[in-house]
Amino acid sequence: MAVAPFSLTDEDLTKDEPLKLLSPANPMPVETIFLSNIDLAVAFTVETVYFFEDGPAAEMSRMVKRAMAVLLVPYYFLAGRLQVNRETGRLELVCNNAGVVFVNAKSKVMMKELGDLSLPNPSFCQLVHRPGLHRSLPERALFTIQVTKFACGGYAIGMVTNHGVLDGKSAADMFQNLASICRGQGLKTQTIFNNRTCFKARIPPLITHPHQEYTCISPTQKLPSAFTTVTKLSPSPAPPIAVENRRHTVIPFSPSTIAALKRTAAPCSTFQAILAQLWRARTRAVYTDRLDEISMVLFAVDVRSKIRPVLPDGFVGNAVVTGFAAARAAEVVERPFSFCVEKVKEGIERVSTEEYVRSAIDWLEVYRGIPATCNGNSFYVSAWWKLAFRELDFGFGKPIHGGPVANGNDEFVLLLSPANGSRGSTSSVNAWISMEEEKMKKFLHHVFAI
Structure with missing residues (x-):
């Protein structure tokens, strides 16, 4: 323990x-x-x-x-x-x-x-x-x-x-x-x-794709478009959970676990396999009696190479947009693991064009939105494993540990390399997650099931 x-x-x-x-x-x-x-x-x-x-x-x-x-x-x-x-x-x-x-x-x-x-x-x-x-x-x-x-x-x-x-x-x-x-x-x-x-909205904004990954935070005059309706994932968002009722934990994905997940849904990347497993486990833990609702996982996609002209080295603004995978909770829970992986692949492919990125920027111009994590039915996964925290030498040696400060956000999961901490091999991945205590018990039961 x-x-x-x-x-x-x-x-x-x-x-x-x-x-x-x-x-x-x-x-x-x-x-x-x-x-x-x-x-x-x-x-x-x-x-x-x-x-x-x-x-x-x-x-x-x-x-x-x-x-x-x-x-x-x-x-x-x-x-x-x-x-x-x-x-x-x-x-x-x-x-x-x-x-x-x-x-x-x-x-x-x-x-x-x-x-x-x-x-x-x-x-x-x-x-x-x-x-x-x-x-x-x-x-x-x-x-x-x-x-x-x-x-x-x-x-x-x-x-x-x-x-x-x-x-x-x-x-x-x-x-x-x-x-x-x-x-x-x-x-x-x-x-x-x-x-x-380079990331300014078009004049006038042109929304050419649906954008379930964002949610509206203030009413704005709508422009004619097939995709100006804001997607609502749940008619009755769950009330926020008090921070003191949440449990923080690390989910270690060892090289053997990652390999087993990837074999189950080959071919797929490490990120796709872990994201799909977290999504399925969280859906099983959270949607126990709401299987007809939509379950969604959000994730960050770097678009530096997708914008023309390509962004120069040294660009300091945000060049990351939100991708998503979504399906009925019943499908996520009952269908094979490969189904979740394919949905994640579709989500990554969806954000692979400059037109989608421009459409997302224009959607945000019209709706002043944010990533759709505020209703409790979706969560955001961000991969930090390429950020070399342990390389930060200020002149007296590298840190024995470096990384994020845990907070009470139920909606965010961070994927970290154990090389940034004191445990695990460099080919492992640690998932930091915060969840209400009872849901966490269910989540831990499912996340290690392959």
């Missing part, structure tokens, strides 16, 4: 007053950067934390602050803020040099007391500095860094970014640039391309 993780509290840490780090090259007059509909659909914060063994935490803090002065020359927009344009009603990125926020912290806890760092631990939110939902939008920092020194001499570096400003690849590249500067090796990315107008 897994040991309950150590829970960090406010009493375990002492935090210094936040410092604002400014860009030495912020444009004057103030620049306003267009954010695409893809950016706006995912304008939430992403938290990651990296643990290091004994090292000079005080020196690390000084190095990071010095490195930020270099990083914020090409990445000056990270010191800006989001605000709503009163004329268009759209969020914009205003490069007003309001600052990146840096925090020093000390903990009386020994790092070994935290247990297995690779397990989801919601209390690791203490190791990042959150911009604060109580603040107005123009007051919330887009990038924060916290360096926490533990009683044993180890330390953690926690970072918070805004997904609407940087997607996963762009954020990972930025972290690598920061670490490279700390090592004295300068920027790894020589050119930062921040013009997002």
Whole structure:
């Protein structure tokens, strides 16, 4: 039986007053950067934390602050803020040099007391500095860094970014640039391309495909189209589950398990096999008495190679759209595993054309939508296994663990490489998942059944 993780509290840490780090090259007059509909659909914060063994935490803090002065020359927009344009009603990125926020912290806890760092631990939110939902939008920092020194001499570096400003690849590249500067090796990315107008909606918008993967969040005048009706997956969305009733866990997919899944539905990729297995297991756990409803799994698709002209290296905006696989819950549960894999393949193929991507952008222009996870009947799977968390060397060695901070979102599953943690082989995949306790018991019963 897994040991309950150590829970960090406010009493375990002492935090210094936040410092604002400014860009030495912020444009004057103030620049306003267009954010695409893809950016706006995912304008939430992403938290990651990296643990290091004994090292000079005080020196690390000084190095990071010095490195930020270099990083914020090409990445000056990270010191800006989001605000709503009163004329268009759209969020914009205003490069007003309001600052990146840096925090020093000390903990009386020994790092070994935290247990297995690779397990989801919601209390690791203490190791990042959150911009604060109580603040107005123009007051919330887009990038924060916290360096926490533990009683044993180890330390953690926690970072918070805004997904609407940087997607996963762009954020990972930025972290690598920061670490490279700390090592004295300068920027790894020589050119930062921040013009997002390549993802502007067409005039007028032309919706040529149905887009079940998004849901409407505000009424807007509809344009003539065969696909302007918003898909509703359930007439009666389930009420939100209190965070304290949720259980966080890691589902390990070993090389032998992955191989067995792929043999069952050959030919298919590792991603397709794992996604289909998670979808089927979750449907069996959640749709017990709702088999006539539609079950859907959402997933991220990188479209950098699908846009013409091809996006340049160093593009920092969001270049990921949402794909989906959907079917009646009864079919997902009762038909062979290969059925789920084929639905996933269809979902990936659906997003393979530039026209589909343009149609999705136009749909978002009309409906101001977000990925359709808010009704509790679908969930989002994001593959982070290519993000090299353990390669983030700030000058005193690579982290013993690095990865996301667990949160209470029932709708999101992260696929991670165990190489980023302390367990498992590099050919394994770990799925981080959060679910209501009773549903989790059912889910765990089904997810290992092949």
